[in-house]
Amino acid sequence: MSNKRESVVFLLDVGPRMHPHVAHAARAAGDFMTQKASRRARPTPAMLHKVKDEVCLLLFGTSKTDNREHTKSAMEEGGEGEYAHIVEAHDLAPPEASYIKTLHTLQGGQGRSDFKEALAVAAAVLVQEREAASAKRIVLVTNLCSRAQDDPDDALTSCLAEGLQHQGIFLDVLLLDVPEDDERYEQDKTYNLNQVAAICQELSHRERHFSSALALTGAFPAHEVLARAYYSGVLSIGTKLNIKAGTAGLYSWLVKTAGKADKEKFPAAGRESTVVEGVVEAALEGVDTGVPRGREYYYVDQEEHGPEEVPEQEVASAYRYGINLVPFEADQRRDLAFPTERGMKLIGFLPEDAIPRHLYMAKCDVVVADKASQASCVAMAALVAGMRRQRQKAILRWVAKAYSRPELFLASPVPAGATSAPHLLLNALPFMEDLRDYRFPSFTKKSWEPSEAQVEAAAALVASMSLGQGDLEQLLPERTPDPALHRLYFECGRRVADPEAPLQEEDELASEVLLPHPDRLPGAEAALEAAAAAFPTDQAAKASRRAAAKIGLQDPAGDFRKLLAEGGDPHDALDALATAVVHLVFGSMGSSKFQQGVQLVDLLREGCVDANEPSVFNDFLEVVEKKCKQDETKADFWKWLSRREIKKIAKDEAGASQLEPSQAEEWYTQKAQA
Amino acid sequence: MADVWDESVWGDDFEEPEEYEPSKERIVFLIDASPAMLEPCEVDEEGKEEEEKDFAGLSWLEAAAKVALHIMKQKIISAAGDEMAVLLYNAAAAKSAEVASDFEGCYLLQPLEQPGAESVRQLEDFSLSFFEKNVGSKEDAQCLISAFWMARHMCSSMKGPKATHRLLVFTRTELPFQRYDKGHDPSHRWRQLEGHLRTLRDAGTLVELYPMAPPAAAFDLQPFWRSVLLFLRGQATAGGGEGEEVAEEAQQVFRLRDLFTVVRSKAHKRRAVGSILWRLGKGLELAVKLYQMVQRQRIPPALKISGRTGHEVKAATAQIDKYTGEALEKDQILHYYFKKGNRYPKVYITPEETRQIKGVGQRGMTLLGFKPIRRGSGGCVVRWCCLKEHHQTRNSTFIYPDEKEVAGSATCFIALWDVMRETGTMAVCRVAPTKARTPTLVALLPQEETQYDDGSQATPPGMHLIYLPFMDDIRHPETSADFVGAVRHAPSESQVAAAEVLILELQLPAFDCGSVLNPALQRHYEVLESLAQGMEPCLVEDSSIGDPTLPGWEEEAGEGADDEEVAEVAARMQAILGFKEACGLTDDEPKKAGTKRAAAAPVDADAVAALGVEAKAAAGTLKSLTLDQLKMWLRSRGLTVGGKKDELIARIQNKLGA
Known part of the structure; x- marks a missing residue:
């Protein structure tokens, strides 16, 4: 993911062998368009800017043919057959309502889906992209069940592989592996998979597999949040050693912090008044029909002080101290604040299981070394490696801004991965005031004690309802879409296509994520x-x-x-x-x-x-x-x-x-x- | 006020009342003031240096008052609506809230009310000399009876919303009076006391006993107090607030150690924030209660008062039509998505439809399955397997079976809890804690009951509910090349070794975040307390709060340090400096390379002079200069260079006094 503008060609297979899955694939594509339409930077409003990513929607396997390569080859050589059954539904542009309409009214086509030809057209679209600076990507969604045209000497394959690499195009492959299809079209699929592998060999790419069409709806998050540092500064150990002796500060290195896990908010709806007639039409014409909030002040205790309105200029601020209300002026705020300097300090280390998991507070942040300082990168990598080896976590004190409140964080090391830098995950820890030490009766009470048979029944339940682990893990947070959020955008999309459309009674995605499916777990029922x-x-x-x-x-x-x-x-x-x-x-x-x-x-x-x-x-x-x-x-x-x-x-x-x-x-x- | 859902992460835009309104609590401290309580308190538990300081040099009476003060301050911070009273019994002088009726031997140090600056000051000023001068001690069995009577009277005569009551009794007297006259006939006094206890019991009052005995010494409950507690124990089963719980002596009597943690643990009465059904499968539902055990205590937002009268005011907000200025009813407002700036047209969706999309309305918890949380056997290697460090979106919630709601819940809960602990699994469930909440996924982690050395509970048995993120909530900044750079610097073996030495030298063996006070919160209330008492707040430097979030270790050995300490500090410094050297970190704060904008080139004085800005300004022809030329002049004068051309010209003219 880049902070730059991105040009994307979205390649969607709508051929006969994709027909049962077209609706779900189109929904996933809709998620992608919505994401691109509202892509924004985080986290502070000051940094908020719109990124005008451009998307071209390319359908292949369609009954009709309408694309630039086909036209070109038809004109040049008079050859009619090339690049057939590929339609450029929307040219490269920031996605808007018409994209959504197309996707919500999408029908399966009767043409042969040839993903290689489609890739070639997609590459051609991106090559014509004017600005060379922006990132380029092809997203391919298919089940690869229609065999690509035979390719003597793999000419097109090697041409594609070279061309895409030369153009610096990133290939994002979303493969639908529905078991029935895979069985039925095994040979074709194997051939195609080999072709994909050959194309991707030297190419920067990502290949993702989905076991059902419904799973595709979780392919794209509702928002793509750009990585932005909200703290960029030093991480220090110790302060001044001995100034007289000429030794300066101990040391510090540069780090950056960004959000890792934070609840994506369900967007708030806008409001407009219906008092003015024809409000919908007026809104369409750009008239501001907003509903501002009015505010009037009254005494809390109206019995005592009367029901009259208190004029706004009379209203002042106060803090509560128990029964007392302590009025304060704006310039007294400094007195009330605890003065702190911006910075991140390493307090010490403790064994990795010393802090119980349930004490983690709210969201999670990531600390990485600043890429501008090589020594910092090395120090971070060494620290992470050392902590992993010693099975230790660190305690950090972090003040993100001057005068903001100091907080303690637990830092867990995560080593470098294929694409990720070594980093620390930060989880805020509670203070004494934040903890409630409630006590509860022990579970040793005689009348509560489960019998042997009952414990066995519970054990059988736990064993049979296992959601798996590793690659087979179900409901993995990284792959589970937020049903409410995705449903909102899906329903909005349906209304973009048809403003009168009623809501769907049930949402498949919500049922998939939020309901139990014991029928899929052997022995669970x-x-x-x-x-x-x-x-x-x-x-x-x-x-x-x-x-x-x-x-x-x-x-x-x-x-x-x-x-x-x-x-x-x-x-x-x-x-x-x-x-x-x-x-x-x-x-x-x-x-x-x-x-x-x-x-x-x-x-x-x-x-x-x-x-x-x-x-x-x-x-x-x-x-x-x-x-x-x-x-x-x-x-x-x-x-x-x-x-x-x-x-x-x-x-x-x-x-x-x-x-x-x-x-x-x-x-x-x-x-x-x- | 103490325990409500932290709404900040839900971001719901329509408001629905919470089903569990937090109730109010009234605490009455009954402190024995008999002569034995005036003796110096001996609380020298081993390894308790910090706490020793807290109570050193105080009498038992003062120590009890100090505990009351701490709880009072805690209440002000966390539950300002709660009320507190402090009552001394066995007092020579009597004092009560109402002038007319005094209770024999009862001195009301702090009447039952919301604590504030005045009550804090009163307790802070309380000392043995104050007591001896104004109150005085005596020993009379009747005083205890009067004290319970008075407590009962205070609690029952309070008006206002529903409240729970708690009496905290501090005494050193094992046997205030005989229960029996002769043989098995209860004494007259005991019958009197029983009368008061019965009223308290029927009102669901909890009584907690704090025997003021040194750690080693025993306090014999048998002759008297056990009977009192036994009598009161009926209340929990007879329909007290927390239902299923049968009060046990362990919940009524607190050891001396509790005196030290009392501030932390006893300031809050256990309050559930919700009660839901947990559906395991068809035909099997159990009830659980939800408790918020971790919640950031924040400085509350400032209130609005009338500057003229000093009384609190509140804002009534209404949605106003922009053109008519009328306040709008709910059904006069249309709701839409895709606000300005989006490339999609407005889509109208009613709030009812929004609720349907969110899937709200179904309160409860549904079991979806189980996942492993531990890899390795025998519990020796504890590593979160399916629950990652970043699977975290909000504070956890604790759940405990609710036997009262659905009988049989506890047995089923315990069986599952047992198996999950044994097998190292967590449960994954769908949860909607209230009707208005969007359902989400959670992981349930079983927690074992653990005890302190003296047998009191350290962690309760139950499960922690960890709110899981969805794909949409998880970000991947660590993989963004723009953010972390494309090059990975692999550390050498010696660099990792240096890091390991650093880790070993900076160990925090006794770290407990639950004992670190939040300095910002404490400072806020310290200043407020002074302002409320009409005093100038003390400077931060003179404040007793300090900053407990700073490292506890020293960088140089203090004066009078022994050889061991000096060596320890030296080893630590060597480790720190060793890591610094190994990684090539510099002394100075590293400069960020290539950030934001390149530094402007030094101003060429001749070029600036050649512009003739002064002349042009006088002639009013500054507009003929380019933006860069204007900026060059501004820069040479050390002025800011931002803004449009007109602004730059205005700035130049301003500088030249034109």
């Missing part, structure tokens, strides 16, 4: 269901806790016998045992507790028969049967029970039962066979 069964909440939790208080999951049989021995109500005890069995079996991993469960079912049945409480057992059996049916991983438990021929309790065993023995038998055979 089952683990979630198991967790839901293992962790009863609300009423169920209260009931289970009451039962658990009597019958624990460690030794349910023992607890049950103890309850009976203590002379407790047999009905309650049986109920509690039934609940415990359900928790034990359905709250555990797989079939680990089936054996114990079956034994407990026997015990429960026996107990119910003895106490003449058949309904407890019969209800229990119904519940178990239903649950086993719902949960695949527990289906076997029902088989285990059937194998033991466990039936409902009928009249002949317990008098209170409503069931005839034949009915119990019938239920059993019906369910056992199912």
